[in-house]
Amino acid sequence: MSQSKKKRLTQIRNMLLEMGSGNFFYRVERSVKNDNMESLVMALNMMAEEIEAAMVHQGYVNANQTIKHIVLMSFIIDYQGCVKEVNQQTCSVLSYLCEDILGQPFNSFLDKTSSKKWQKSFKTLQNKEFHDTSMELTFMTKEGLLIPSACYITTYLKDIDVASKMLLTVVKHSKNDIELEFDQKQNIVKLKNIPKEGLSPSYQIPKKQKIRLSYEDIAKIREARDILINNLENDFPSIKDFALQIGTNTFKLKYGFKELYGISVYKFLKNERLRKAKMLVQYGDRSFKSIAHMTGFKSVPHFSRTFKKQFGYTPTELRKRSSSDDK
Amino acid sequence: MLYYIENSYASYKFLNDIVYVRYHIGITIDRKGAIKIVEDRLNLQEGQAFPVLCDIRGVKDINKSARDYLALEGSILIKAVAFIVEPPLSDIMSKFYLKASKPPIPTKSFQIFEEAEEFLSKYV
Numbered sequence: 065m066s067q068s069k070k071k072r073l074t075q076i077r078n079m080l081l082e083m084g085s086g087n088f089f090y091r092v093e094r095s096v097k098n099d100n101m102e103s104l105v106m107a108l109n110m111m112a113e114e115i116e117a118a119m120v121h122q123g124y125v126n127a128n129q130t131i132k133h134i135v136l137m138s139f140i141i142d143y144q145g146c147v148k149e150v151n152q153q154t155c156s157v158l159s160y161l162c163e164d165i166l167g168q169p170f171n172s173f174l175d176k177t178s179s180k181k182w183q184k185s186f187k188t189l190q191n192k193e194f195h196d197t198s199m200e201l202t203f204m205t206k207e208g209l210l211i212p213s214a215c216y217i218t219t220y221l222k223d224i225d226v227a228s229k230m231l232l233t234v235v236k237h238s239k240n241d242i243e244l245e246f247d248q249k250q251n252i253v254k255l256k257n258i259p260k261e262g263l264s265p266s267y268q269i270p271k272k273q274k275i276r277l278s279y280e281d282i283a284k285i286r287e288a289r290d291i292l293i294n295n296l297e298n299d300f301p302s303i304k305d306f307a308l309q310i311g312t313n314t315f316k317l318k319y320g321f322k323e324l325y326g327i328s329v330y331k332f333l334k335n336e337r338l339r340k341a342k343m344l345v346q347y348g349d350r351s352f353k354s355i356a357h358m359t360g361f362k363s364v365p366h367f368s369r370t371f372k373k374q375f376g377y378t379p380t381e382l383r384k385r386s387s388s389d390d391k
Numbered sequence: 392m393l394y395y396i397e398n399s400y401a402s403y404k405f406l407n408d409i410v411y412v413r414y415h416i417g418i419t420i421d422r423k424g425a426i427k428i429v430e431d432r433l434n435l436q437e438g439q440a441f442p443v444l445c446d447i448r449g450v451k452d453i454n455k456s457a458r459d460y461l462a463l464e465g466s467i468l469i470k471a472v473a474f475i476v477e478p479p480l481s482d483i484m485s486k487f488y489l490k491a492s493k494p495p496i497p498t499k500s501f502q503i504f505e506e507a508e509e510f511l512s513k514y515v
Contacts, residue, residue: 094452096417103479106452110487113455200421212454293463293495336463343467347430348438 071208072101078207079108088116089136089236091202093175136213137203137234141170143227159206170232175210178202189230197217203234220302277320283321284310284355289332296337297358303329309344333360343365345379346386352379399411400428406452407451408515409508410441416449429465442505442511443471447485457475462492470514471497 065073075092082090091112092105137157139151147170155162158173171179171186178201185199196218203211213234222228277285288310292300301309306329307317321329343361344350352364362368372378396403400418404411410432420428432443453461472494476482485500497514501507 096451098480099478100479103483106480107483107487109452110458110491114491117455223427266447290493290495339463340467341465343429348468349431350438 069101070097072105075106075208076101077106078209079112082209083112083115088112088119089211089213090205091212093204093208093210134236135233136236139170139232141230141232143190143229145169145171145183147173148229157205157211158203173203175202175204189217189219190228192219194221275319277316277323281312281316281320282324284312285317285324288317288321288329289325290332292329293336296333296340297360299360300330300333334370335374337361338371341371341379342375342382345371345382355379392438393435396431398427398431400424401431402430405441408441409511410443411436411446412443413446414449417451419451420453422456422460423452425453425460425465429461433464436468438468440470442471442473442514444468444473444507444511447481448475448477450481450484451482451486451514458488458492460470462488462494463467466494469496469510472499474498474500475504475507476500476502478502484504514515 072092072095079090079092082088091109094105094109095102121388135151135153137154138151139147139154142148147165147168150162150165152162155165158165160173165173171182174182181199182201189195189197198214198216201213201215202214205211209285213236216233216235218231218233220229220231288306291310300306303317304314307314310317312320318329321332325332327335337359341355342363344355344358345352350358350387352367355364356364356367359367361370367380368380375382394405400420401412401414404413412428412432418424474481474485475487482500482502488494489498489500493505499507499510501510
């Protein structure tokens with residue numbers, strides 16, 4: 065087997081191991097080849113992206129709490145662009161020893177494209193004082209896996225005595241053992257603190273018990289979503305009729321839709337109608353009457369009102385702005 | 392109406408009521424790119440809906456955010472899409488896109504140009 069083929073296989077294996085242990089933010093580096101292995105790499109990367117997004121969504125759907133943002137990596141970078149300090153997790157994410165990171169140029173932990181991008185922006189960043197910004201950078205682990213990340217960069221007020229530094233933070237949403245343990249600990253503490261006779265079986269079950277959706281249920285709800293998207297211009301039947309149409313009941317449709325897409329059927333429909341309407345207002349010269357009709361709104365005033373409520377500006381304002389941009 | 396536009400991602404041609412989009416070789420599409428790609432197509436179409444033939448053989452990579460934008464916002468004023476693909480890379484890309492992003496318009500992949508045009512002719 066050729067050296068490059070071996071290397072690519074190792075990277076795929078490493079990526080699968082990471083995904084197996086719950087880390088979906090890694091990506092395999094792409095080559096210029098157009099062969100079967102490259103197509104596998106592409107599908108693997110796309111799959112990881114989809115799972116990563118679904119996990120954030122899940123966090124926001126099931127639990128009655130906000131999404132957990134976890135600081136994955138944080139770097140303090142000096143005025144020469146070298147890493148001054150780094151958090152412990154960065155070392156394990158990038159699979160480097162801490163001493164191999166400290167003192168090294170920050171861009172040596174980025175892939176080629178990001179390294180160039182960083183070098184370019186670093187110069188401007190250096191001159192900015194007390195400034196927050198963000199940019200997309202792709203990190204590269206010691207094993208050669210990629211981590212595309214949104215980075216938040218902060219520069220501080222300049223102090224004459226101290227050389228200027230900047231803070232770069234990468235936030236991700238991830239399954240985190242520490243957090244899980246913390247939650248369990250909290251639950252145990254809660255259990256401990258209530259008197260024994262108060263320990264009814266219902267307490268041991270989480271407050272809101274999840275209803276299990278079968279594979280068929282999920283397929284039906286997906287179909288419901290597709291029907292909605294394909295019929296934005298049509299009148300929406302009653303939720304009861306809609307449930308019947310896809311072969312389920314009102315409860316399962318309402319509950320399942322919210323569970324799968326994180327939003328109610330009506331809100332979803334409204335959002336998608338408005339999404340389409342916005343594109344038609346922005347990039348075209350159709351009358352608002354025709355747009356309202358194409359996106360299932362009963363009248364132009366109703367359309368304008370809903371539009372303004374969603375986006376904070378009226379269709380007229382958006383059209384004016386877009387047409388002046390064109391000139 | 393304009394008949395030809397080009398940007399840093401693709402070239403667009405309007406011929407026989409079909410919009411031909413050919414992506415440049417080796418490009419990577421992110422959200423910003425997806426917005427530009429849709430914007431220029433809509434500029435060419437001047438508010439009318441047409442079938443679109445998309446030659447995606449040149450696309451090296453496309454991220455999730457771009458896929459989502461193309462499948463939802465990017466589907467307006469399109470009657471149908473025919474992708475021109477070349478196995479294995481752009482072939483699996485289009486298959487993944489169709490399965491996971493589910494664009495709400497009739498979409499099919501082809502390796503032969505004439506077959507793609509034949510499919511689109513039903514929507515002209």
